[in-house]
Amino acid sequence: MPHDAPHWVRSTQDVLKSVSLVPRTSHKGRVEEISDGVAMISGLRDVALDEVLRFEGGQTGFARVLDPDLIGCVLLDAATEVQAGDAVFGTGEVVNVPTGDALLGRVVDPLGRPLDGKGPINATMHLPIERPAPSIIERDLVTEPVQTGVVVVDTLFALGRGQRELIVGDHSTGKTTLAIDALIAQAHSDMICIYVAVGQKTSSVRRAIDALERHGDFARCIVVVAGSSEAPGLQWIAPYAGMTMAEHFRDKGQHALIVIDDLSKHAATHREIALLTRQSPGREAYPGDVFYIHARLLERAAKLSKARGGGSLTALPIAETDSGNLSAYIPTNLISITDGQIVLDAALFHQGQKPAVDVGLSVSRVGGKTQAPALRNAAGTLRLDYAQFLELEVFTRFGGVPDGRVRAQLTRGARIREALRQSQHMPFRLDDEVSLMRAVQAGLLDILPLVAVPKFRAALPEIVVRETDKTLMDALANLAATLADDKPDTPQ
Ligand SMILES: Nc1ncnc2c1ncn2[C@@H]1O[C@H](COP(=O)(O)OP(=O)(O)O)[C@@H](O)[C@H]1O
Numbered sequence: 464m465p466h467d468a469p470h471w472v473r474s475t476q477d478v479l480k481s482v483s484l485v486p487r488t489s490h491k492g493r494v495e496e497i498s499d500g501v502a503m504i505s506g507l508r509d510v511a512l513d514e515v516l517r518f519e520g521g522q523t524g525f526a527r528v529l530d531p532d533l534i535g536c537v538l539l540d541a542a543t544e545v546q547a548g549d550a551v552f553g554t555g556e557v558v559n560v561p562t563g564d565a566l567l568g569r570v571v572d573p574l575g576r577p578l579d580g581k582g583p584i585n586a587t588m589h590l591p592i593e594r595p596a597p598s599i600i601e602r603d604l605v606t607e608p609v610q611t612g613v614v615v616v617d618t619l620f621a622l623g624r625g626q627r628e629l630i631v632g633d634h635s636t637g638k639t640t641l642a643i644d645a646l647i648a649q650a651h652s653d654m655i656c657i658y659v660a661v662g663q664k665t666s667s668v669r670r671a672i673d674a675l676e677r678h679g680d681f682a683r684c685i686v687v688v689a690g691s692s693e694a695p696g697l698q699w700i701a702p703y704a705g706m707t708m709a710e711h712f713r714d715k716g717q718h719a720l721i722v723i724d725d726l727s728k729h730a731a732t733h734r735e736i737a738l739l740t741r742q743s744p745g746r747e748a749y750p751g752d753v754f755y756i757h758a759r760l761l762e763r764a765a766k767l768s769k770a771r772g773g774g775s776l777t778a779l780p781i782a783e784t785d786s787g788n789l790s791a792y793i794p795t796n797l798i799s800i801t802d803g804q805i806v807l808d809a810a811l812f813h814q815g816q817k818p819a820v821d822v823g824l825s826v827s828r829v830g831g832k833t834q835a836p837a838l839r840n841a842a843g844t845l846r847l848d849y850a851q852f853l854e855l856e857v858f859t860r861f862g863g864v865p866d867g868r869v870r871a872q873l874t875r876g877a878r879i880r881e882a883l884r885q886s887q888h889m890p891f892r893l894d895d896e897v898s899l900m901r902a903v904q905a906g907l908l909d910i911l912p913l914v915a916v917p918k919f920r921a922a923l924p925e926i927v928v929r930e931t932d933k934t935l936m937d938a939l940a941n942l943a944a945t946l947a948d949d950k951p952d953t954p955q
């Protein structure tokens with residue numbers, strides 16, 4: 464070998480040394496049957512669960528069902544490219560994906576192949592998509608907050624790092640928007656964002672990526688896409704692949720936030736695969752393990768102990784309901800797996816109350832303790848006031864003249880409702896949220912006509928930046944006074 468040869472040119476001796484002389488056996492199977500996304504294979508022995516199988520045309524799939532004589536293989540490529548009679552080989556590897564910092568700022572498919580035309584991804588490591596969740600001793604309590612920038616979430620349903628919070632609601636009630644807004648808000652934090660789109664329309668994925676690029680810090684985001692027209696196998700592995708990519712940051716002691724949009728579509732894909740591989744159907748025709756596959760997935764979100772580096776992985780899975788039916792199989796499963804849910808209501812959405820969070824049905828079971836003390840003090844009795852207002856509002860609809868105290872409660876409640884409205888992709892900073900809540904509690908908004916509340920909100924961030932702690936409330940009171948004079952609308 465010449466001395467000036469590049470380092471990757473290996474000498475003949477080196478090559479010979481690396482050749483294993485141990486006998487290696489490999490079985491060859493045969494495709495017996497092929498259906499949408501699934502191939503049934505005979506003649507392959509010694510295959511492991513989730514082992515990658517390679518077809519003679521170069522396509523791949525992984526083994527999901529291991530019967531003594533037939534193996535159910537879920538395809539990762541289009542089924543049209545594989546034919547009955549094709550030869551199949553085991554690879555001895557489980558499905559794995561590239562992980563590492565090289566994925567940041569990229570849009571990839573669930574196997575980590577680039578979809579954004581920005582060239583190859585030089586990942587340093589490949590890890591299996593299925594990895595065990597951290598054990599109890601490796602975990603710590605959820606103690607640090609996640610600032611979502613969405614006022615109604617941060618004030619009433621605060622989230623913590625390591626928490627799993629379900630976003631659930633009917634079709635087109637703002638689920639994706641709420642999750643994307645939480646990712647956008649991380650432009651002002653140290654969290655890495657992972658957005659996994661499973662079975663979504665291409666246009667909706669495009670919109671999400673655009674929003675992240677335009678309003679967020681895309682260089683700290685990874686987008687994993689398995690569109691609705693992709694092979695079911697690709698859609699099936701997408702959430703697991705996203706989790707593995709996110710775990711890289713968790714295990715390095717960093718903090719990551721993963722959105723899985725959505726697990727209803729994932730469950731439907733799981734059902735499709737199960738039916739094609741002839742597993743017995745259970746409730747709503749889902750196979751019995753649908754609870755387990757989602758529990759296993761979401762358990763990987765965790766806050767790690769100091770000994771493990773103190774990193775965290777927060778998960779915001781999304782589920783879609785049908786006509787607001789939270790007690791359907793998949794939503795109830797997910798509600799019981801997660802640490803709380805944010806329920807979006809179609810009726811509220813159509814009334815223009817966006818984000819359409821149903822305050823009565825939503826809950827955050829672990830994040831409350833992590834809420835910034837300033838915000839907790841400022842939000843104070845907000846939840847109670849608001850709940851009482853919603854009840855009173857129903858009663859007063861039946862007529863009757865409310866007395867002074869009730870009228871004051873109605874005035875305050877209506878202002879709280881306005882204050883919780885927020886247009887998309889405009890996250891609030893913590894200081895803004897605290898100041899808004901202090902203004903509500905101090906009654907500054909009570910003198911405003913309802914239409915002026917959005918103006919008050921819009922003007923608030925600038926004042927928060929400009930004023931000091933001492934002068935802030937006075938400045939906000941001045942703002943309220945000008946807006947009250949400005950727009951003498953019909954008081955409500
Ligand atoms: N807070 C909001 N302000 C204004 N428009 C919103 C808001 N949230 C959602 N939307 C709009 O509502 C539509 C449906 O939202 P989307 O997040 O796609 O719903 P889902 O994911 O539940 O199907 C989108 O066009 C989105 O722009």
Ligand SMILES: [Mg+2]
Nearest residue numbers: 638639640667
């Ligand atoms: Mg959506």
